[in-house]
Amino acid sequence: MTNYPVEMYNYHAWATQTIIGRLKELPSSVLNQEVNSSFPTVAHALNHIYAVDIMWYQVLTGVSMREALQACYSINDSILSSSDEYADIFARSAEQYKLWFQSRSEKDLEQTIILDNPYAGIRETRLSEIVLHTVNHGTYHRGNISTMLRQLGHASTMNDYALFWYRQPADVI
Numbered sequence: 049m050t051n052y053p054v055e056m057y058n059y060h061a062w063a064t065q066t067i068i069g070r071l072k073e074l075p076s077s078v079l080n081q082e083v084n085s086s087f088p089t090v091a092h093a094l095n096h097i098y099a100v101d102i103m104w105y106q107v108l109t110g111v112s113m114r115e116a117l118q119a120c121y122s123i124n125d126s127i128l129s130s131s132d133e134y135a136d137i138f139a140r141s142a143e144q145y146k147l148w149f150q151s152r153s154e155k156d157l158e159q160t161i162i163l164d165n166p167y168a169g170i171r172e173t174r175l176s177e178i179v180l181h182t183v184n185h186g187t188y189h190r191g192n193i194s195t196m197l198r199q200l201g202h203a204s205t206m207n208d209y210a211l212f213w214y215r216q217p218a219d220v221i
Contacts, residue, residue: 053179060183061142063207070205099123
């Protein structure tokens with residue numbers, strides 16, 4: 049049986065590496081080229097995705113959201129200079145999530161915590177909802193990056209969930 053929060057996180061990690069792979073094909077200057085969009089540069093968008101991935105990972109591992117946000121503010125401002133560096137930090141983050149998932153059952157992911165979101169208030173939240181939010185957040189901002197690339201005169205790359213299904217040969221019954 050498929051553990052869908054884990055499957056969706058795997059998609060998120062794959063899609064992020066897919067778009068970074070596209071960035072590696074482009075001139076290195078594209079990463080930090082200014083564009084009038086949701087973020088001033090593609091690097092800023094990647095930083096934001098990464099900071100939020102790390103913030104939610106910390107929440108999943110028991111850190112309060114307020115503390116996790118505080119710890120990640122500096123990440124959001126630490127712009128990296130190459131696509132390879134982004135590939136590395138996202139790969140390390142995905143490995144952290146993978147190890148966390150391996151130590152949890154599907155039932156564990158339905159555990160609830162009290163989330164004290166300084167922007168939205170207090171609510172009871174399942175761990176699986178946090179994982180799915182992390183995925184959705186990344187998808188939203190990879191869309192921003194695709195738009196930014198087009199504005200800069202470059203094609204993006206497909207990184208839809210349906211394409212993720214075909215990353216490996218299908219099982220034949």
